[in-house]
Amino acid sequence: MHASEDFLVIIRHAPHNASWLREGLDAALVAAAFGQSVRLLFMGEGALALCKAQQAGAPGQKASLPTIDMLEMYDIDQLNVPERTLDELNIGLESLVDGVSTLTDAQVNALFSQNRPILNF
Numbered sequence: 148m149h150a151s152e153d154f155l156v157i158i159r160h161a162p163h164n165a166s167w168l169r170e171g172l173d174a175a176l177v178a179a180a181f182g183q184s185v186r187l188l189f190m191g192e193g194a195l196a197l198c199k200a201q202q203a204g205a206p207g208q209k210a211s212l213p214t215i216d217m218l219e220m221y222d223i224d225q226l227n228v229p230e231r232t233l234d235e236l237n238i239g240l241e242s243l244v245d246g247v248s249t250l251t252d253a254q255v256n257a258l259f260s261q262n263r264p265i266l267n268f
Contacts, residue, residue, distance in 0.1 A: 153184035153225075155258055155265045158193035162211045168196050171268030172214050179221035186225040187218070188250075188258065193268075194228045194236060197243040215244055229255050 156175045160167035171193075175185045189197055201212045218226070230249045233240065240249060250258070259265070 153186050153263060154178050155186050155188060155263055157188045157190060157265065157267045158196060159191045159268065161192035161195045162201065164192070167268045168193065168211055169214075171266065172211065172218075174266050174268070175218070175223055176214075176221055179223050185221075185223045186227065186258075187223065188255070189226070189228045190232055192236075194232045194238065194243075197226065197228060197247055198238065199242060199244055212244070219246070227258075 154175070156171055156178075158168055158171045160171075162168050171187075175187055179185050196211045196215060199212075215226075218224070224246060226244070226247045227250050228243070228247055230251055233249065240247065
């Protein structure tokens with residue numbers, strides 16, 4: 148096992164179910180603002196945050212797409228989603244924002260087996 152210098156932030160919740168998505172993105176932005184390399188992994192309903200066609204939630208809830216779009220300004224350019232998640236949600240890669248990479252189950256397992264900080268939201 149080798150040490151990795153990046154944080155792995157896992158987003159598992161849909162954009163408007165709770166504040167988990169916003170908190171995960173905020174944690175990623177704070178880490179990046181302090182010079183930490185950050186990789187985002189969107190699993191399960193969290194992958195819905197990457198869909199191009201998003202709307203704001205209930206009154207007072209902002210859409211997450213503007214935050215997703217500004218991640219690159221913070222040098223967060225590793226946006227990953229498991230292929231299995233896209234299959235389960237019946238979402239095509241073309242429906243997601245630019246810059247998203249898919250991962251096989253083996254690649255996801257490899258991420259978890261590396262010695263790195265993992266934040267789970």
